[in-house]
Amino acid sequence: MAGTSVFAELVDEDATVFKFYSDGEWKRSSSGKFVSIINPTTRKTSYKVQACTQEEVNKIIESAKTAQKSWAKTPLWKRAELLHKAAAILKEHRAPIAECLVKEIAKPAKDAVTEVVRSGDLVSYCAEEGVRILGEGKFLVSDSFPGNERTRYCLTSKIPLGVVLAIPPFNYPVNLAVSKIAPALIAGNSLVLKPPTQGAVAALHMVHCFHLAGFPKGLIGCVTGKGSEIGDFLTMHPGVNCISFTGGDTGIAISKKAGMVPLQMELGGKDACIILEDADLDLAAANIVKGGFSYSYKWYHLLLSMQWSEVHSCEGCPHHGIESSANFIEGLVMDAKQKGATFCQEYKREGNLIWPLLLDNVQPDMRIAWEEPFGPVLPVIRINSIEEAIHHSNASNFGLQGSIFTRDINKAILISDAMETGTVQINSAPARGPDHFPFQGLKESGIGSQGITNSINMMTKIKSTVINLPTPSYAMG
Numbered sequence: 162m163a164g165t166s167v168f169a170e171l172v173d174e175d176a177t178v179f180k181f182y183s184d185g186e187w188k189r190s191s192s193g194k195f196v197s198i199i200n201p202t203t204r205k206t207s208y209k210v211q212a213c214t215q216e217e218v219n220k221i222i223e224s225a226k227t228a229q230k231s232w233a234k235t236p237l238w239k240r241a242e243l244l245h246k247a248a249a250i251l252k253e254h255r256a257p258i259a260e261c262l263v264k265e266i267a268k269p270a271k272d273a274v275t276e277v278v279r280s281g282d283l284v285s286y287c288a289e290e291g292v293r294i295l296g297e298g299k300f301l302v303s304d305s306f307p308g309n310e311r312t313r314y315c316l317t318s319k320i321p322l323g324v325v326l327a328i329p330p331f332n333y334p335v336n337l338a339v340s341k342i343a344p345a346l347i348a349g350n351s352l353v354l355k356p357p358t359q360g361a362v363a364a365l366h367m368v369h370c371f372h373l374a375g376f377p378k379g380l381i382g383c384v385t386g387k388g389s390e391i392g393d394f395l396t397m398h399p400g401v402n403c404i405s406f407t408g409g410d411t412g413i414a415i416s417k418k419a420g421m422v423p424l425q426m427e428l429g430g431k432d433a434c435i436i437l438e439d440a441d442l443d444l445a446a447a448n449i450v451k452g453g454f455s456y457s458y459k460w461y462h463l464l465l466s467m468q469w470s471e472v473h474s475c476e477g478c479p480h481h482g483i484e485s486s487a488n489f490i491e492g493l494v495m496d497a498k499q500k501g502a503t504f505c506q507e508y509k510r511e512g513n514l515i516w517p518l519l520l521d522n523v524q525p526d527m528r529i530a531w532e533e534p535f536g537p538v539l540p541v542i543r544i545n546s547i548e549e550a551i552h553h554s555n556a557s558n559f560g561l562q563g564s565i566f567t568r569d570i571n572k573a574i575l576i577s578d579a580m581e582t583g584t585v586q587i588n589s590a591p592a593r594g595p596d597h598f599p600f601q602g603l604k605e606s607g608i609g610s611q612g613i614t615n616s617i618n619m620m621t622k623i624k625s626t627v628i629n630l631p632t633p634s635y636a637m638g
């Protein structure tokens with residue numbers, strides 16, 4: 162159970178308020194204030210976390226700065242060893258962490274366990290990859306550039322950035338936290354985590370697994386509280402040397418406010434799925450259901466016929482969101498209704514629960530054509546040509562992923578090259594992973610690239626050491 166056995170020190174005596182992690186210890190905030198985490202299913206408070214103060218943020222960053230200096234001097238194999246240990250502990254304690262995910266974000270129990278196990282695997286893979294890529298540098302000689310003799314040797318290596326700030330979103334609060342934590346640590350950085358409110362307790366449990374693995378005091382800090390109170394303070398903090406963020410539009414605002422630090426931004430998307438006439442329609446339908454509805458929290462059963470116009474039935478699958486997101490989704494649906502979209506099912510909402518809905522004949526003047534509902538509402542735009550499909554896809558401000566369904570690989574490649582998205586899936590729904598695949602958004606969907614290798618590289622800088630020789634020295638030959 163959450164907050165018990167090895168996790169008992171995370172929680173207050175009354176077992177409801179979780180502490181934050183600073184300088185290797187679990188602490189109560191001096192604010193005396195808490196942030197409640199509402200269970201989206203029961204709409205009751207599941208947990209409370211500390212509302213940390215700016216002074217507490219300062220202290221965490223200061224400790225992270227100090228700890229990073231000696232961590233960077235820790236041999237790479239030792240850093241990897243600790244990460245492997247943390248990964249094993251994380252996987253061992255998957256049950257209580259998964260329980261938090263169920264209560265905080267209404268993730269189905271099986272998916273919640275998968276998220277934790279996948280996170281452990283990510284941490285181990287990152288340790289292995291780090292040992293290889295950080296153990297290599299470059300050797301360059303000067304005479305390859307015009308006008309130079311071979312009098313200079315340049316040795317390059319990868320050095321850490323310092324303090325990395327990690328901000329994951331609510332939908333994968335563990336996986337998208339470790340995808341930032343592990344690369345940062347293997348590369349010799351320290352790490353400050355600001356988890357999302359919904360998902361904070363799962364993240365605190367995950368951080369405790371790193372604590373149990375024996376990472377040095379202060380190297381990892383985890384601060385909880387309201388984004389509106391400590392968010393800007395964190396992202397504009399002069400002690401932060403890199404920000405790795407996953408979320409929505411908040412990331413655009415952060416990018417504008419952040420100082421001269423490397424940014425890794427993984428933001429919203431509006432992934433177009435282009436289905437050509439020759440597509441395997443069963444495959445396309447199954448993947449569209451998966452891509453459009455799989456994060457609708459509950460099991461679903463949606464039968465799509467071979468023709469969009471003949472959607473037979475759609476049952477179950479309510480979307481357990483928070484009230485503001487349910488209202489936002491409803492706004493998109495009503496706008497589409499007013500402008501003439503065809504409803505393939507009756508729109509159904511009870512409280513925060515929204516049932517899956519397929520909207521046909523969506524037109525470019527409807528908000529749902531462009532805005533991300535982040536809920537179980539799927540718009541269908543009928544197209545007459547490949548060019549029209551590419552046009553609609555590229556007209557989006559987003560550029561995260563896209564899908565193409567066709568049996569003609571030559572056409573698929575041409576369309577893929579024309580799509581302005583970071584990833585294109587041929588004959589599958591948009592997916593993030595496996596976690597070592599590069600993953601990136603174009604336009605308003607992000608800055609930089611992720612995936613284990615890219616994240617490690619992104620969280621380092623190149624350092625050159627140049628050896629200047631008094632006379633040219635050429636290799637024997």
Ligand SMILES: NC(=O)c1ccc[n+]([C@@H]2O[C@H](COP(=O)([O-])OP(=O)(O)OC[C@H]3O[C@@H](n4cnc5c(N)ncnc54)[C@H](O)[C@@H]3O)[C@@H](O)[C@H]2O)c1
Binds near residue numbers: 331355388415606
């Ligand atoms: N690109 C991807 O692969 C990917 C993956 C998962 C989620 N997302 C996106 O995430 C969004 C849903 O997640 P969300 O609702 O948690 O996103 P969000 O942008 O509302 O919040 C993301 C994180 O930012 C924090 N935050 C809020 N205000 C802040 C501030 N002023 N300063 C610093 N941090 C602040 C939140 O607490 C949370 O931890 C969707 O738009 C979705 O597309 C994208």
